[in-house]
Amino acid sequence: MLTLLPQFTIRIADLAAAFLFMYGLKRMSSPVTAPSGIFVAGIGMAVAILATFLYIFNVSDAAKPFLAVNVVLAVVALLLGGAIAWWSGKRVAMTAMPQMVALYNGMGGGAAGAIAAIELFGQHTQGLATAVVTLLGALIGAVSLSGSLIAWAKLDGVLDKPLRFRGQQAFNALVLLMVILVGGYIVFAIQTATAPIIATRHLISLFFGLALIFGILMTLPIGGADMPVVISIYNAFTGMAVGLEGFVLQNPALMIAGMVVGAAGTLLTLLMAKAMNRSVANILFTNFGAIQTEQQGEMKGSLKPVDAADAGIFMRYASSLIIVPGYGLAVAQGQQKLYEFVKLLQAAGVSVRFAVHPVAGRMPGQMDVLLAEAGVPYDMIFQLEDINDDFATTDVTLVIGANDVVNPAARTEKTSPIFGMPILNADKARKVYVVKRGQGAGYAGIQNALFYGDNCDMVYGDAQAVLIKMIEAVRGLGLAAAA
Amino acid sequence: MPHQIVITGFVALYIFVLAAFAGWVIIGRVPAILHTPLMSGSNFVHGIVVVGGLYALLNASSVLEQTIGFFAVLLGAGNAAGGYAVTDRMLAMFQPSAEKSDGTLRKSE
Numbered sequence: 001m002l003t004l005l006p007q008f009t010i011r012i013a014d015l016a017a018a019f020l021f022m023y024g025l026k027r028m029s030s031p032v033t034a035p036s037g038i039f040v041a042g043i044g045m046a047v048a049i050l051a052t053f054l055y056i057f058n059v060s061d062a063a064k065p066f067l068a069v070n071v072v073l074a075v076v077a078l079l080l081g082g083a084i085a086w087w088s089g090k091r092v093a094m095t096a097m098p099q100m101v102a103l104y105n106g107m108g109g110g111a112a113g114a115i116a117a118i119e120l121f122g123q124h125t126q127g128l129a130t131a132v133v134t135l136l137g138a139l140i141g142a143v144s145l146s147g148s149l150i151a152w153a154k155l156d157g158v159l160d161k162p163l164r165f166r167g168q169q170a171f172n173a174l175v176l177l178m179v180i181l182v183g184g185y186i187v188f189a190i191q192t193a194t195a196p197i198i199a200t201r202h203l204i205s206l207f208f209g210l211a212l213i214f215g216i217l218m219t220l221p222i223g224g225a226d227m228p229v230v231i232s233i234y235n236a237f238t239g240m241a242v243g244l245e246g247f248v249l250q251n252p253a254l255m256i257a258g259m260v261v262g263a264a265g266t267l268l269t270l271l272m273a274k275a276m277n278r279s280v281a282n283i284l285f286t287n288f289g290a291i292q293t294e295q296q297g298e299m300k301g302s303l304k305p306v307d308a309a310d311a312g313i314f315m316r317y318a319s320s321l322i323i324v325p326g327y328g329l330a331v332a333q334g335q336q337k338l339y340e341f342v343k344l345l346q347a348a349g350v351s352v353r354f355a356v357h358p359v360a361g362r363m364p365g366q367m368d369v370l371l372a373e374a375g376v377p378y379d380m381i382f383q384l385e386d387i388n389d390d391f392a393t394t395d396v397t398l399v400i401g402a403n404d405v406v407n408p409a410a411r412t413e414k415t416s417p418i419f420g421m422p423i424l425n426a427d428k429a430r431k432v433y434v435v436k437r438g439q440g441a442g443y444a445g446i447q448n449a450l451f452y453g454d455n456c457d458m459v460y461g462d463a464q465a466v467l468i469k470m471i472e473a474v475r476g477l478g479l480a481a482a483a
Numbered sequence: 484m485p486h487q488i489v490i491t492g493f494v495a496l497y498i499f500v501l502a503a504f505a506g507w508v509i510i511g512r513v514p515a516i517l518h519t520p521l522m523s524g525s526n527f528v529h530g531i532v533v534v535g536g537l538y539a540l541l542n543a544s545s546v547l548e549q550t551i552g553f554f555a556v557l558l559g560a561g562n563a564a565g566g567y568a569v570t571d572r573m574l575a576m577f578q579p580s581a582e583k584s585d586g587t588l589r590k591s592e
Contacts, residue, residue, distance in 0.1 A: 014534075021528050022505060028521055029512040031577040038524055038570045045531065045563055052537040062544035070549065074540050077553045078533070081560030089568030100569060101523050104530075108562035111532045114555035118539045122548050129491070235522055235529075242532040243502070247495050249535050255495070256502040257531040263506030264525040268518065358515055365518030372576040379580050383515045 006054035013051030014253035020044030021257050025264075031378050048253060049078070081107075094373045095330050098231060098362040099155035102148045105234045109144025112137055112241035113208065119248055120186070120204045130248055131190050135183040137244030139211045144237040146215030151230050154219075155362060163220040169285060172217045179210045218284070226283045228363045229272045233280070236265025268364055275358035275384075277410075277421035301452035303439065308459050311398075311433045312341070312470030316477060318395035318431075320351045322387065324424055325371065327361055328401020328437065332463035335374035338400065341467050342376070344474050354380055355387045355424050357405035388425050397429035399450075401436070401463050407448045416446060432456040435466050517577075524570040530563025 020040050027037025053074075059067055085104070092100045116138035118124070125131045153159040165171075182203055189200050222230055239261030246254025273280050315321055323342070329335060342352050354376065360367035371381055391397060399406055406426040409416040426432055427450045434451055436458060450456055459466055490498065513521045536559040540552030 017531065017534075021531070022509065025506075025521075025524065025528065026509050026512075028517055028524060029509075029514070031514075031517060031574075032579075034517060034520065034577070035571070035574040038520075038527070038567065038574055041524070041528060042567050042571075045527070045567070048531060048534050049537070049563075052534045052541075055538055055541045059542050060544070063542045066544055066549065067541070070541050070543055070552070073549060073553050074537055074556055077540070077556035078537070078560045081557035082564035085561035085563075085565030086568045089565040090572065092569065094573075097519060097523070097569065097573070100565070101519075101526055104523070104526050104562050104565045104569075107558040107565070108526070108529045108532055111536050111555045111559035111562060114551050114558065115532070115535045115539050117551050118543065118548050118555065121551070122544065232522065235526060238532075239525070239529045242529045242535070243499065245532065245535050247490065247499075249538055250490055251535060251538070252490060252498060254531055254535050255490070255498050257528050259499050259502035260506030260509070261525040261529040263503040264510040264521070267507055267510050268522060271515075271518075356516075358518075361519075363519055363522060365515055365521070368516040369519045369573050369576065372573070372578070375578070377580040378516060378577050381516055 003058050006057040010051045010054050013047045014251060017044040017048035018253045018256045020047075022260065025260065094370055095333075096156070097366060097369065098227065099152045101363065102151040102155060102231050102234065105231065105238050106145045106148030106152065108238040109141040109148060109234065109241055111141075112238065112245045113141035113145055113211075115245045115249070116141060117204070117208065121201065123190075125190060125248070128187065128191060131187045133244050134248045135186060135207070137241045137248065138208065139179060139183065140237050140244070141241035142208055142211035143215035143218065144234045144241060146212040147219040147230070147237075148215075148234045150216055150219035151227055151234065154222075154224055155227055159220075160224075162223045168217075168221060172214065175210060175214045175217060179207065179214055182207045182210060222284065224362075228359060228361075228366075229269055229276075229280065229283050231363055232265050232269040232272055233284075234265075236262050236269060239263075239265055272359065272364055275422060277418070301454060303451055304457050305460055306433075306457040308435075308461065308466045308469035309473035309476075311457065311459050312473040313477065314431070315345060315350065315396050315398065315433070315470075316348055316474045318350055320394045321345065321353075321396045321398060322391060322394050322426075322429065323352065323354050324397060324399045324402050324406055324426055325354060325356065325360065325367055326400060326402025326405065327367075328403075328435075329463045330361065330367070330370050330401070332401065332437075332465075334400070334463035334467050335370050335376075337464050337467035337471065339371075339374045339376050341471050341474070344471060348474070352380065353382055353387065353390075355382055355384070355391075355426075357384055357402070357424055358422075360402060360405060384422060384424060391425040392428040394429045396431045396433065397426045399426055399432065399434045400467075403436070403448060404446070406450055407446065408450055409446060409448070412449075418446065426450060427453055427456070430455060433459055435459045435461070435463055437462060517574075520570050520573045523566055523573065527563060527566025527570055530559060530566050533559030533563050535559070 024037040024041030027033040116134050239258050243258025356367045408427045410418045410421040410423045536555030543549045543552045
């Protein structure tokens with residue numbers, strides 16, 4: 001009877017956690033309710049973790065001699081892992097958020113894989129379904145761990161080139177096949193108990209080794225521009241692995257939370273792929289840069305460089321302005337200066353809005369976060385579908401550090417690798433200024449007809465330096481705009 | 484153990500399918516502007532794996548299991564705490580226009 005109450009409490013706590021997670025995520029449907037949403041989910045997590053310690057009253061007989069050490073280890077691991085991650089999460093720069101999320105994803109995948117390893121090494125798995133699900137969770141978790149680490153390295157600039165070799169896909173497929181074969185044999189060995197335990201242990205190690213290698217191989221050939229999709233895939237993978245291990249441990253909270261995240265990650269992956277007009281398979285198995293274009297026809301028109309101050313003053317006298325921010329702005333750390341400039345214009349009566357492309361930045365919605373960090377109110381930020389028709393009726397469009405997402409080739413050039421990708425119709429504005437570091441092409445490595453248009457002037461230079469000049473120029477007018 | 488809930492076969496499938504559907508519907512309503520916090524937030528949610536890690540570690544009965552269990556909890560705790568910290572930070576940044584309200588949200592310059 002003594003064990004009944006702890007069991008019951010744990011079940012209630014898990015139920016509460018599952019509910020609070022769902023409710024917390026639901027509150028993310030608006031920026032107004034979102035902060036309370038994550039707080040609610042946090043309470044769910046705290047309750048579930050604390051309740052788990054009640055398992056102390058319920059451990060198996062085999063674990064009883066180890067219990068004291070286990071509890072100490074658990075508390076130390078919990079505090080150590082939590083504190084390090086909390087500290088790093090509070091300090092990380094917003095531009096580095098994608099690699100941080102990739103890292104946390106990998107940790108989750110690693111934890112799911114480790115749980116599977118304990119079940120396998122400890123011979124806890126019983127029954128065919130449980131063995132298969134354990135191994136499947138182990139595979140997905142391990143792939144998510146090593147793959148996320150490679151994604152982190154790429155986003156952080158440690159690895160800067162996609163690594164490809166001839167026959168790579170066949171090789172990767174072969175490794176995956178080996179993982180499945182080894183996994184299949186482990187299930188067979190567990191079921192029939194034919195193989196000696198030591199031999200099975202080696203096989204389990206081999207299984208994890210191959211799964212980790214597969215994660216690395218799968219991620220290495222994918223280019224930097226596709227990383228948002230990759231992060232989101234691994235988010236979904238880790239979710240699924242957690243869900244599957246939840247089944248193994250008979251814990252419905254893990255099953256539900258894992259599957260919810262699995263679905264969320266899958267949905268985000270599809271949305272990202274759609275914003276780039278590519279299939280997920282295309283992203284995973286080919287590469288943007290690799291689809292090389294036969295050189296397109298000569299660009300008509302010419303690039304027309306203008307002075308930053310002149311551009312700034314022109315915008316001051318416009319009545320409406322749409323700003324298209326890109327990752328180049330974030331790299332130059334220019335968001336603060338940009339918002340300062342915007343406030344000057346607003347004080348002078350210019351209507352200013354921001355147009356954000358779904359793939360601006362290195363992960364879905366990153367540009368929105370970077371603007372929010374600079375203090376830009378969210379009601380000034382518009383997404384592609386909400387603002388695209390307004391470019392035609394806008395006086396000026398200011399493109400800063402964005403390239404491919406405003407390339408009209410996506411509408412017109414059938415041979416272009418970005419053909420069909422939804423773009424911001426910046427070229428339709430009466431006047432366009434493009435702030436750009438140099439004349440080089442963007443991520444996709446293609447020319448941009450927008451820059452050569454009659455209505456477009458180029459302002460060359462680092463985004464932050466250019467914006468400082470624009471601010472000075474507008475301030476220099478000494479009008480009511482002395483905000 | 485009569486009080487132990489056993490989830491097998493079709494019951495497990497029901498849970499998986501309904502949870503996936505609920506996730507799909509809930510997440511589909513999140514606006515694009517919140518997609519980064521959503522991703523780190525869902526990242527935090529799968530940090531619940533730490534609960535599984537704790538269960539496995541508390542039931543460990545060999546040094547090998549203890550070692551792996553320690554890392555399971557360490558990684559899971561990092562996943563949960565890190566995911567929460569970054570999501571909370573990002574969401575706190577989203578503010579409405581100060582002009583329309585009484586101006587209390589406006590940051591001093």
